[in-house]
Amino acid sequence: MLNAMPFIELNYDDRQTLLSLCRESIRVRLLFDRDLNIDKTAFSPALQQTAACFVTLKIDGKLRGCIGSLEAHQPLVENAVHNAASAAVDDPRFPRLTLDEEAHIDIDISVLTTPIALEFDSEEALLEQLTPGKDGLIIESGHYRATFLPSVWNSLPGKAAFLAQLKEKAGIPQNIEPEKLTAWRYQTLSFSE
Known part of the structure; x- marks a missing residue:
């Protein structure tokens, strides 16, 4: 967990x-x-x-x-x-x-924290495993990879938008089949000046 x-x-x-x-x-x-x-x-x-x-x-x-x-x-x-x-x-x-x-x-x-690999068979199953504001997400497909830190949740309206924007950042097609996508979640200890 x-x-x-x-x-x-x-x-x-x-x-x-x-x-x-x-x-x-x-x-x-x-x-x-x-x-x-x-x-x-x-x-x-x-x-x-x-x-x-x-x-x-x-x-x-x-x-x-x-x-x-x-x-x-x-x-x-x-x-x-x-x-x-x-x-x-x-x-x-x-x-x-x-x-x-x-x-x-x-x-x-x-x-x-150390990223944890997520298992999912649909975009919905992937999104169910994320806690907005708490989890960061890494996605990868082939040579394309990107992440959003948990703080990015503050600028997006929900889980679907979070994933859609991350796919766009990575250059991954929005309609990618779940088996062609790998994902990990992590959390952060954040602090600033």
Whole structure:
């Protein structure tokens, strides 16, 4: 059961450290066009845990960049620092963040639980397994793959719209047969400045 999936435990200091490092990572990338160098062993055991995260940048409440990892493959502190810089300069939906804009961004970090594969034989059966506002969703068909974080539920009217928009984002046909679609759900521990 997904609700039993443990979240990484991050205390207030861990969260503030990650947010500060993400901001510093963005500044270093914008000023020097390089990655922020960190020593993962200098941080708490919680931040050294292998975990996947997304870093979302907003200006005045509007999306300005979002990059993340769906699979845990490195320490959380390293993943967050990398994704923050990438969100500022590598999100193909937006031009590179400017130094003027950097002063106005809000940073949100979403740490993912391990995705759980969903079994379904119809779109309705897939949608029944999702809890709006709580579950993120990954879909895949062939080489096409995309995800929506749980926060995306706030901008869509319901489950059908959530899935339809995600299919569009992935480039997957709306009328795809269920057996040609693979899906996973996950949850996030999210925090922001």
